[in-house]
Each structure stands twice: as structure tokens, then as C-alpha cells.
Amino acid sequence: MSTAAPYLVAEKVGVALGRREVLADVSLSLERKSLVALVGPNGAGKTTLLRALAGLVPASGTVFADGEAVAALSVKERARRFAYLPQGHAVHWPLPVRDVVALGRFPHGATDPSRLGPADLAAVERAIAATDLKTLADRRITELSGGERARVALARVLAVEAPVILADEPVAALDPHYQLEVTGLLHAAAANGALVIVVTHDLGLAARFADKVLVLADGRLVLHGPPAEALAPEILASVFRIAAFHGGHDGQPVVVPWSAT
Amino acid sequence: MKADGRTRAKTFGAAAALGTGGPTLALTAVVLVLFVGSLAIGPVKLSPLAVAEALAGQGSETARIIVQEIRLPRAILSVAIGGVLGLSGAALQGLLRNPLASPALFGAPQAAAFGAVLAISLGLVNVLSFALPIAAILGAFLSVFVLLAVAGRNANLLLLILAGLALSSLAGAGTSLAMNLAPNPFAVLEISFWLLGSLEDRSFRHVALALPFIVVGATLLMAQRQKFRVLALGEETAQSLGVDVERLRLLVVVGVALGVGGAVAVAGTIGFIGLVAPHLMRPLVGWDPAKLMVPSALAGAGLLTAADIAVRLIPAATDVKVGVLTAIIGVPFFLWLIVRERRALGGGVS
Numbered sequence: 006m007s008t009a010a011p012y013l014v015a016e017k018v019g020v021a022l023g024r025r026e027v028l029a030d031v032s033l034s035l036e037r038k039s040l041v042a043l044v045g046p047n048g049a050g051k052t053t054l055l056r057a058l059a060g061l062v063p064a065s066g067t068v069f070a071d072g073e074a075v076a077a078l079s080v081k082e083r084a085r086r087f088a089y090l091p092q093g094h095a096v097h098w099p100l101p102v103r104d105v106v107a108l109g110r111f112p113h114g115a116t117d118p119s120r121l122g123p124a125d126l127a128a129v130e131r132a133i134a135a136t137d138l139k140t141l142a143d144r145r146i147t148e149l150s151g152g153e154r155a156r157v158a159l160a161r162v163l164a165v166e167a168p169v170i171l172a173d174e175p176v177a178a179l180d181p182h183y184q185l186e187v188t189g190l191l192h193a194a195a196a197n198g199a200l201v202i203v204v205t206h207d208l209g210l211a212a213r214f215a216d217k218v219l220v221l222a223d224g225r226l227v228l229h230g231p232p233a234e235a236l237a238p239e240i241l242a243s244v245f246r247i248a249a250f251h252g253g254h255d256g257q258p259v260v261v262p263w264s265a266t
Numbered sequence: 267m268k269a270d271g272r273t274r275a276k277t278f279g280a281a282a283a284l285g286t287g288g289p290t291l292a293l294t295a296v297v298l299v300l301f302v303g304s305l306a307i308g309p310v311k312l313s314p315l316a317v318a319e320a321l322a323g324q325g326s327e328t329a330r331i332i333v334q335e336i337r338l339p340r341a342i343l344s345v346a347i348g349g350v351l352g353l354s355g356a357a358l359q360g361l362l363r364n365p366l367a368s369p370a371l372f373g374a375p376q377a378a379a380f381g382a383v384l385a386i387s388l389g390l391v392n393v394l395s396f397a398l399p400i401a402a403i404l405g406a407f408l409s410v411f412v413l414l415a416v417a418g419r420n421a422n423l424l425l426l427i428l429a430g431l432a433l434s435s436l437a438g439a440g441t442s443l444a445m446n447l448a449p450n451p452f453a454v455l456e457i458s459f460w461l462l463g464s465l466e467d468r469s470f471r472h473v474a475l476a477l478p479f480i481v482v483g484a485t486l487l488m489a490q491r492q493k494f495r496v497l498a499l500g501e502e503t504a505q506s507l508g509v510d511v512e513r514l515r516l517l518v519v520v521g522v523a524l525g526v527g528g529a530v531a532v533a534g535t536i537g538f539i540g541l542v543a544p545h546l547m548r549p550l551v552g553w554d555p556a557k558l559m560v561p562s563a564l565a566g567a568g569l570l571t572a573a574d575i576a577v578r579l580i581p582a583a584t585d586v587k588v589g590v591l592t593a594i595i596g597v598p599f600f601l602w603l604i605v606r607e608r609r610a611l612g613g614g615v616s
Contacts, residue, residue, distance in 0.1 A: 061505055084508030091503050097363035098498045098553040108496055112508040116492035117556070161499075165507075 012037045012200050013058065013169055018066035020053050020224075028053045028064070028224045035217070037168055040195040041202045042211035042232075045221035046245060051204045052092070054221060055171045058202070059087040070169065084112035088165035090172040094158030099147040102157050106132055106142075109164030132164035136190060152183035159190055170194055170201045176210065188214050208249070212236055212260040220244055236260050289550040293564035297345060300571040304341035305333050308578050339473045340465045344571040344588075346473075347465075347533055348543075350480045350525035352566020353559060355540025356547075357487040360494030360555035361518045362426065365548075366603065368541035369526050370596075371427060372413050373434030374406045375537060378523075378530035379461055380437040380444070381405020386457065387444040399479050403527025409433045410519045463534040463589015465574050472532040479531075483524030484563070490517055494555035536589045538596020539566045545603065 011034035020028040028050040035041055043051050057064040060075045060083050068075040070086045078086070088109070096105055107118035107129050115125040133142055136156045141149060146157060155175065162170055172191060176184040184207070192214050195201040202219075205211055211218055211232060218235035220228040222244045228235050236258070241249050250261040305317045310332055312320070319325035320333035351369065358367040369375060385401035413433055417425040441461065445454045493514050496504045501511045529536065543565040544558055551561050570592070577586045 056502075059506055061502060080505075080510055081508040084506060087506065089503065089506035091500065091506075095500055096498055097500070098555060100495070100498060100554055104495070104554065105499075108499060108507060111492075111496050118495070 011035055012071055014069040015058065016067045016069075018054070018057050018064050018068060020050075020057050020062055020064045026224060028057060031057075031066070031221075031226045033219065033226065033229060035200055035202070037200045038195060038198050039200060039216040040192050040214055041200070041217045041219060042215035043202055043204045043219045043221060044206070044208060044211055044235075045227075049221040050224040051221055052173055053224075055089075055173055055202065055204055058169075059083070059089050059171055061089070081112050081114075085165070086167055086169055088162040088167035088170045090158055090162045090170070090175055092173045092177065094154060096146045096154070096157075099145040101142075102138060102144055102146055102149070103129065103133070103142045105146055105157055106138070106160045106164050109161045109166075112165060128164050128166050132160040135163055135193070136160040152179055155179055155183060155187055159187055163190075163194060168199060170199050172201065172203045174204050174206070176205065176207065184210065208236055208241075208245075208260045208262060212258045232260075233258050242266055289547070289561055290564065293561055293568065297564055297568045297571065300568055300575065301341050301345060304344060304571050304575055305337045307575050308332070308337060335469070336467075339468050339470050340574065341571065342473050343465050343468050343476065343533060344574045345567040346477055346480050347529040347536065348539055348570025349563040349567035350484050350529060351536065351539040351570070352543030353484050353487050353563040354522045354525050355542075355566070356544045356555070356559050356562035357490065357494070357518050358522060358540070359544055360491070360497065360558070361515065363497060363500075364426075365545065365607065366541070366600075367426070368538070369406075369410075369522055370535075370537035370540060372430035373409050373432075373437055374522060374526045375530050375535040376434040376437040376441070377409030378402040378406035378527045379535050380440045381408075381527070382531055383441045383444045383457055383461075387448050387453070396475060399475055399528050399531035402531040403479060403523050405437070406527040406530070407519060407523035409437065410522055414515060414519065459587070460534045461589075462587035463536040463592070464585075464587045465533055466585060468532060476528040476532040479524045479528030483521045483526075483528065486517055486521035486524065488559060490514060490521070491556040491559045494559075498555065534587075534589055536570065536592055538592050538600065539569055541603075542596055542599055543569060545599075 014034040016032050018028065018031045019026065031054060043054065045051050053062065056062040058068055060068070060078075070078070075083060104118040107115065107121060107125070109132065110121065110125040110128060113125060115121050121129065133139055136159055138156060138160055141153060146154060149157065159175065162172070170191065175191065176187050179187065188203075188210050191201050191203060195216070203215075215232050217229060218232050219226060220235050220240060227244055228240060238249065238251065241247050246266050247262050248264050248266050250259070250263050252259040302314055302317060305321075306312045306314060310328075312329060312333065316325055316329055317333055320329045321338075323330065355368045358369060358372070359365055361367075379402070381404050382398055382402040385397060390397060390401070413426065413429045416429045445457055448454050448457070493504070493509050496507050496509050497511070497514075499507070505511050544562040546565050547558055547561040551557050570588070573591050573595075574588050577588050577591055580586050
């Protein structure tokens, strides 16, 4: 993995909301085919960093995607490179599941879900199959449970087939089964060649699935490295103010937050 | 499963080529019938055959004058104005992701009326100049623009309605002031009747005055329709999918202002068509905000034309104004909507 050229490079990225600096001096370079967990306490600037990487908030510094400055890309081109999964994944109208997933093809020029070209249709079908939504595809989104809606939101993001997937707490409010399932799907997307960046509060899932962990505190990047390094006891104590159980299972690190310190 | 998907896409593609298929065709037929009805019904009743003859330049001279010069402009205006009001309602509901949004609730017609009345009372324009729709359009644009600016980016409905209430009160007060200061009482009477909303005694001069603005506004709104579907995912996600939300908002405001301003300039304030039309269409064509646009326009056209026929049939000493009729029907409908959506609204408003 370290031999691949980095796809996403950030140089001294900062974001100020009014006079408050919510993100400062973040530099990183990340390769495709990897799952990156972005962790940090509440208010550390995780969502802001995700938005800055996707070009959704005005930011200082530069973000490069595949060697090109993101700020210089057209809105559509940027949308083809970054698939963004926000928190909460609200859908305001009771649209059919298939139409919601097809919105992922909007950046590719497929503006009407009922008239998709063969390539767009194939991408939608792949996303629906990957998220196991075939039986629900013609239902209205409002008829689904929270876990099913999370899968639809993920399918919509997968349908973009973008080189970078940015997911903001995709497993929050899901039961353990769906947490593992959704994280597994993101992991599979990374294995298929995407760079997947996931904001999460679940350090256990980060340790279990991430190739790399970015630790953010007070708007600054404190550390980035493999889970064992980034989630070491002294980091958890200083950044998260917790003590954790550290172990291993199936050759994967296990981190279970244990007590507040 | 893949083959299923393709067949489905094909049948839906065919349906999409006809708008939303069956309902759209049926609605078009209804609007056509009402259009002919509007040419046939009035103090002098004409048969559809007589109407057709008169349109073709045949038949008696009286019938020709009644149909071509008195009723035809009125029918064209009712279809165009009803249509653009329905379209504006559907577009605003799509933009704001809220089924209770409509131009009238946001004070757009009132502000357009204020723009027009101000221009008249300042003596800047006469009632038949092109400056009148422009003044009305400016009024409507300003009100919707200020509304969205005041209510903020992720405004909930409570904020929007409060801001709309404030703006329509302000526009109403401004209109009253302009009438207070008007030089002669007949002008005041004329303005107040015009404010009630009517299509009576409109000529092709009025059609020429309003139609270009209405057509441009409607075209602008129609061109945005696919983006309303993306907006169902919220503004940030829509942005991430390549929709320039700021630009979309501006285009919708301009489109609504052109349509509503053009309509108000010749017909006064006609409310509630924009609110009612999309609601009537949802059970027929579904909730997809993009697919709702054409049916809403047709429903608006049908509603206003039907209302305009109804005011000719209601026995009264003086004519009932069509704007009064749409409000009398529209307000209870709005209250019923509030009751029906009370639970969802409680969540959205808090």
C-alpha cells in the first residue's frame, strides 16, 4: 500500500467559522485502496475536515485529488471524485429506494432516475446488490427502518463509484449488526480500490477495520498511523481522556473503552 | 434482476417522455375542456361548435367578437397564470423541501402588488405599460429574496412563514399607504378592485404584457426541476453531488418573481393556487418533486380557469372576483393541510 502514489493530499488545510479557527494546519496524504478512520473528541473538527476535503466549506490551504487542486475542479468533476455521506442521511420526500440510489449518478449526468443509461443503470444495480437492497428497491424510503435507510444512504454513495468516499458517522444510531455490516461494506469498497475516510466515535470499529487512523483534537491533526499506534493507551489518555482495554482477536487489535480518566 | 431493471427503465422512459404519463395526458385534456368552456360560458352562452366557428373566423360577428376579443384573452391568461402559479408552488416546495411552501404564504403576490401600485401611484407608469409587470416582478423578487435571506440557509417552516407574514404585512401596509396618498378616489377604487384579483375585461394587450414574463419564468423553473430531487437529500449532500445550491436558489427566486410578478401585473393578487395545485397532484403522480412540476402547472391552470368560469356562473349583483374565490376555497384547504400534517409539522417547526 505504501508503494502506491497518494491520491488525496492536503497541505496546511484550515477552516475558520467567523473568528473561530475550527481546523488549522492539517496536512496529510492518503492512498486509494485503504480505509482511514478519522477519530477525535466532540468538537475536534472531524466533520469540518471531511467537508474541507470535499470542498464543501471554504478552507485555506490546498487539497489535491489525483494531483489536481480540488478548488479548481468544476462542481460536477469534484462530485465525481468525492462521494459524501453526511450524518443522519435524511431524505425529505418519500422517494422510491431505487431513485434515491440513482441520485448517486447525478454527477455523471444522469439527472433523471427513470431514464438511466446502461452504465448508470449498471452502477445503480451494483450498489443495490452490494448493500443487499434488491428486495427493497421499489419501496418508498419512508417505509424503511433506520438500519435499512442507512444502507440506502450507503448505496447512494457507492453508486457514485468515486475514488474517494467520505462518510460522516455512518454507523451512529445503528444496532451492532448494522454497524458491522455498514463498516464491512465500506471496508469492501476500500478493498475494491477506493480511499474511504470514515468519521467515527467507535474506537473498537476503528481498530478492527481501519488501515490507518487519523486522530484530530482541537482542530489539529495529532497523529496518524496504523490503529495500534494511533490508539495506543497514552493517546487515548491524552486526547480522549479514557483508559481502554487493549487486546487481540483473529489477528486484529481490539480496543474497548473502559473508563473515563 | 438486471433484466427486470432494464425493462422497468424502458417502460418508465416511455412514461417519462410523456411527462408522467397518464395523469399528465388526462390533465391536459381537462385543461383543454376548461379552456373551451371558458370561451363558451358567460352572459351569452355559446355552443362548443359556435366557439370553434368563431375561433376559425366563421359564424356571427357578435360571436366572433365575444370569443376572440373578450373571452380568448381571459382564457389564455387564466391558463398561463394558473399554470405559472402551480409551477411556482411546486418549485418553492421542492427548493425548501416542504409541502406547505407557496408564493402566497411568502408574501410574493402582495409584494408584487405593492411594486405595481407604487409605480402607478407615483405616476411612473400607466396600467397598460410594460413598466407595470417589471415593477411587480421587482416587488416579488425583493420579497422572496429578502425572505430567504432573513430566514437563513437551513430555515425551517416556522421561520419562513413568520418572515413571509412580516413581508406580506409590510407590502400590504405599503399598498395602503400608496392608496391613501393617491390623488383621486376613483384611482383608489380601481386599485382596490384590481388587488382582489380578477381576469375580467382583459385584452390581448394584457396577454402581451404578462405572457413573455410568465413564459420565461416558467421555463427557468422547469429547467431546475431535476435538481429539486437531489435537494431531497439536503443542501449539503446536493452540493456534494454537484448541485450549485446558491445558484439554484437564485434561479428559483428569479423564476418565481417573473411568473408571479407577470401574473399580478395583469390579474392582481390570486392566492393559494400555488399551494393547492401540488397537493392535488401528489396522490396522482407521487412525491418526486421533479415529476410534480408539469402536473402542478396543469392543475393550477385547470383550477384558475375553473374558478374564472365559476365567478361568471355565481348569481350576484356585482361580479365576484376570482382572487376572492380562490382565497375562499384555498384558506380552508390550507387549514385542512395544517391539521393533516400537524404531527410532521410539530417536528419540523420545533
